[in-house]
Amino acid sequence: MEKHVIQYETVRFNLNGKDVERTVDVRASLTDMLRNDFRMTSVKKGCEVGECGACNVLIDGEAFNSCIYLAVWANGKHIRTLEGLLGPNGELSDIQQAFVDEAAIQCGFCTPGFILTAVEILESGKEYTDDELRKLLSGHLCRCTGYENILRAVKKTMYRRLGKPMPEQ
Amino acid sequence: MYDMKALYQAKSVADAVALRLAHPEAQIIAGGSDVLVQMREGKRAGVELISIYGLDELRGVTLEDDGTLCIGSLTSFSHITRDPLIQQHIPVLGEAVDQVGGPQIRNIGTIGGNTCNGVTSADSASTLFAYDAVIELTGPEGVRRVPIQDFYIRAGKVDIREGEIQTAIRISRESYERTFGHYIKYAMRNAMDIATLGTSVNVRLSPDGKTVERARVAFGVAGPVPLRAETAERLAEGKPVSEETAEAFAQAVKEDINPRDSWRAARDFRMHIAVESARRAFIEAVNRAGGAL
Numbered sequence: 001m002e003k004h005v006i007q008y009e010t011v012r013f014n015l016n017g018k019d020v021e022r023t024v025d026v027r028a029s030l031t032d033m034l035r036n037d038f039r040m041t042s043v044k045k046g047c048e049v050g051e052c053g054a055c056n057v058l059i060d061g062e063a064f065n066s067c068i069y070l071a072v073w074a075n076g077k078h079i080r081t082l083e084g085l086l087g088p089n090g091e092l093s094d095i096q097q098a099f100v101d102e103a104a105i106q107c108g109f110c111t112p113g114f115i116l117t118a119v120e121i122l123e124s125g126k127e128y129t130d131d132e133l134r135k136l137l138s139g140h141l142c143r144c145t146g147y148e149n150i151l152r153a154v155k156k157t158m159y160r161r162l163g164k165p166m167p168e169q
Numbered sequence: 170m171y172d173m174k175a176l177y178q179a180k181s182v183a184d185a186v187a188l189r190l191a192h193p194e195a196q197i198i199a200g201g202s203d204v205l206v207q208m209r210e211g212k213r214a215g216v217e218l219i220s221i222y223g224l225d226e227l228r229g230v231t232l233e234d235d236g237t238l239c240i241g242s243l244t245s246f247s248h249i250t251r252d253p254l255i256q257q258h259i260p261v262l263g264e265a266v267d268q269v270g271g272p273q274i275r276n277i278g279t280i281g282g283n284t285c286n287g288v289t290s291a292d293s294a295s296t297l298f299a300y301d302a303v304i305e306l307t308g309p310e311g312v313r314r315v316p317i318q319d320f321y322i323r324a325g326k327v328d329i330r331e332g333e334i335q336t337a338i339r340i341s342r343e344s345y346e347r348t349f350g351h352y353i354k355y356a357m358r359n360a361m362d363i364a365t366l367g368t369s370v371n372v373r374l375s376p377d378g379k380t381v382e383r384a385r386v387a388f389g390v391a392g393p394v395p396l397r398a399e400t401a402e403r404l405a406e407g408k409p410v411s412e413e414t415a416e417a418f419a420q421a422v423k424e425d426i427n428p429r430d431s432w433r434a435a436r437d438f439r440m441h442i443a444v445e446s447a448r449r450a451f452i453e454a455v456n457r458a459g460g461a462l
Contacts, residue, residue: 026176138360139271
């Protein structure tokens with residue numbers, strides 16, 4: 001059998017506001033590195049082929065499925081996971097609280113991914129229609145909630161952040 | 170962990186060319202939304218990879234002095250959709266790539282990767298065919314430019330030679346000016362689905378909006394590679410803007426397309442939706458051009 005040479009590379013990036021550095025196996029996905037080297041267990045291993053969105057993280061402000069992203073590509077990037085949303089004493093952010101209030105969670109497996117996409121949506125500062133929100137959230141699968149509560153949680157937080165009342169249905 | 174033999178990360182285009190020559194068997198990886206998934210499936214397991222993802226000089230859209238739109242091969246779908254030059258000159262391309270996969274896929278997927286993997290269903294490809302895009306490749310001998318129709322050799326095979334990488338996609342002013350286009354993706358789901366058929370139409374009308382000066386129509390999944398339906402294009406040229414022209418144009422696409430039966434759809438069904446999509450896309454393109462049917 002051919003001898004396999006394990007190849008390592010040092011990656012420097014910013015994780016949830018903190019500069020970090022790790023030497024990783026080049027075969028690792030970003031999901032692997034975030035979970036195994038940094039214990040960011042909000043980053044879920046779901047389909048691992050970029051379809052379900054459970055491993056979604058924000059890279060330089062945009063949503064990416066970390067399962068189809070090489071760990072070494074993180075070099076020089078700003079990466080945010082759900083852990084980065086918590087306040088100093090573990091307080092929930094507004095969007096997390098909205099997911100709780102709207103019962104947008106059952107098993108919770110898809111939730112971190114959904115919330116980070118929601119963060120990208122909310123941080124754009126734009127007001128979206130329901131159809132636009134559905135499209136923006138379409139890269140995540142949830143097998144429990146039926147999506148309506150998730151949509152409502154994002155929409156409610158969007159209007160709250162925009163300082164506008166939520167329109168009547 | 171991905172099952173790969175080795176990873177080579179290119180630091181510049183010249184470095185990528187050198188890596189290609191040094192490792193001719195290695196697979197090029199741009200965003201990886203196809204390559205990494207195929208590795209997971211075992212199809213490309215154990216390969217050597219040359220990553221060009223870090224080459225920021227291949228990102229972004231520029232307008233050259235002669236009006237040519239130059240799209241860097243690593244520009245992501247979402248950045249193409251949001252780009253002001255794309256929105257101003259060829260908005261149909263931004264709309265077409267906004268229908269690829271889902272939001273996260275559009276953030277990682279690149280237009281270069283979409284064309285280099287040579288698949289007929291690529292959402293960018295039909296619009297690029299309809300605008301006579303030119304593929305720019307950089308290799309050991311310098312830059313080579315190939316019309317997109319020649320770039321696609323057969324299903325899954327494109328004209329990338331030894332030591333080359335695709336560096337840009339170019340669309341001339343002559344091709345896009347005063348045109349208005351519309352893309353229709355027919356798929357089973359609104360997101361995370363591959364096109365059963367993709368149809369891109371664009372028209373250029375006479376200044377009074379009454380005559381079709383030029384019409385273009387290209388399809389994905391109407392043959393083994395994306396293709397233009399030139400019989401329909403010739404037929405519409407010089408014709409008055411009317412329902413009859415739209416119908417004749419749509420019917421004529423059958424002359425040039427050759428879809429297959431697959432588990433996604435039957436050939437007959439694809440023929441049917443090709444005609445219907447061509448008609449609808451033509452009408453929408455004419456409306457956008459300010460013509461009245």
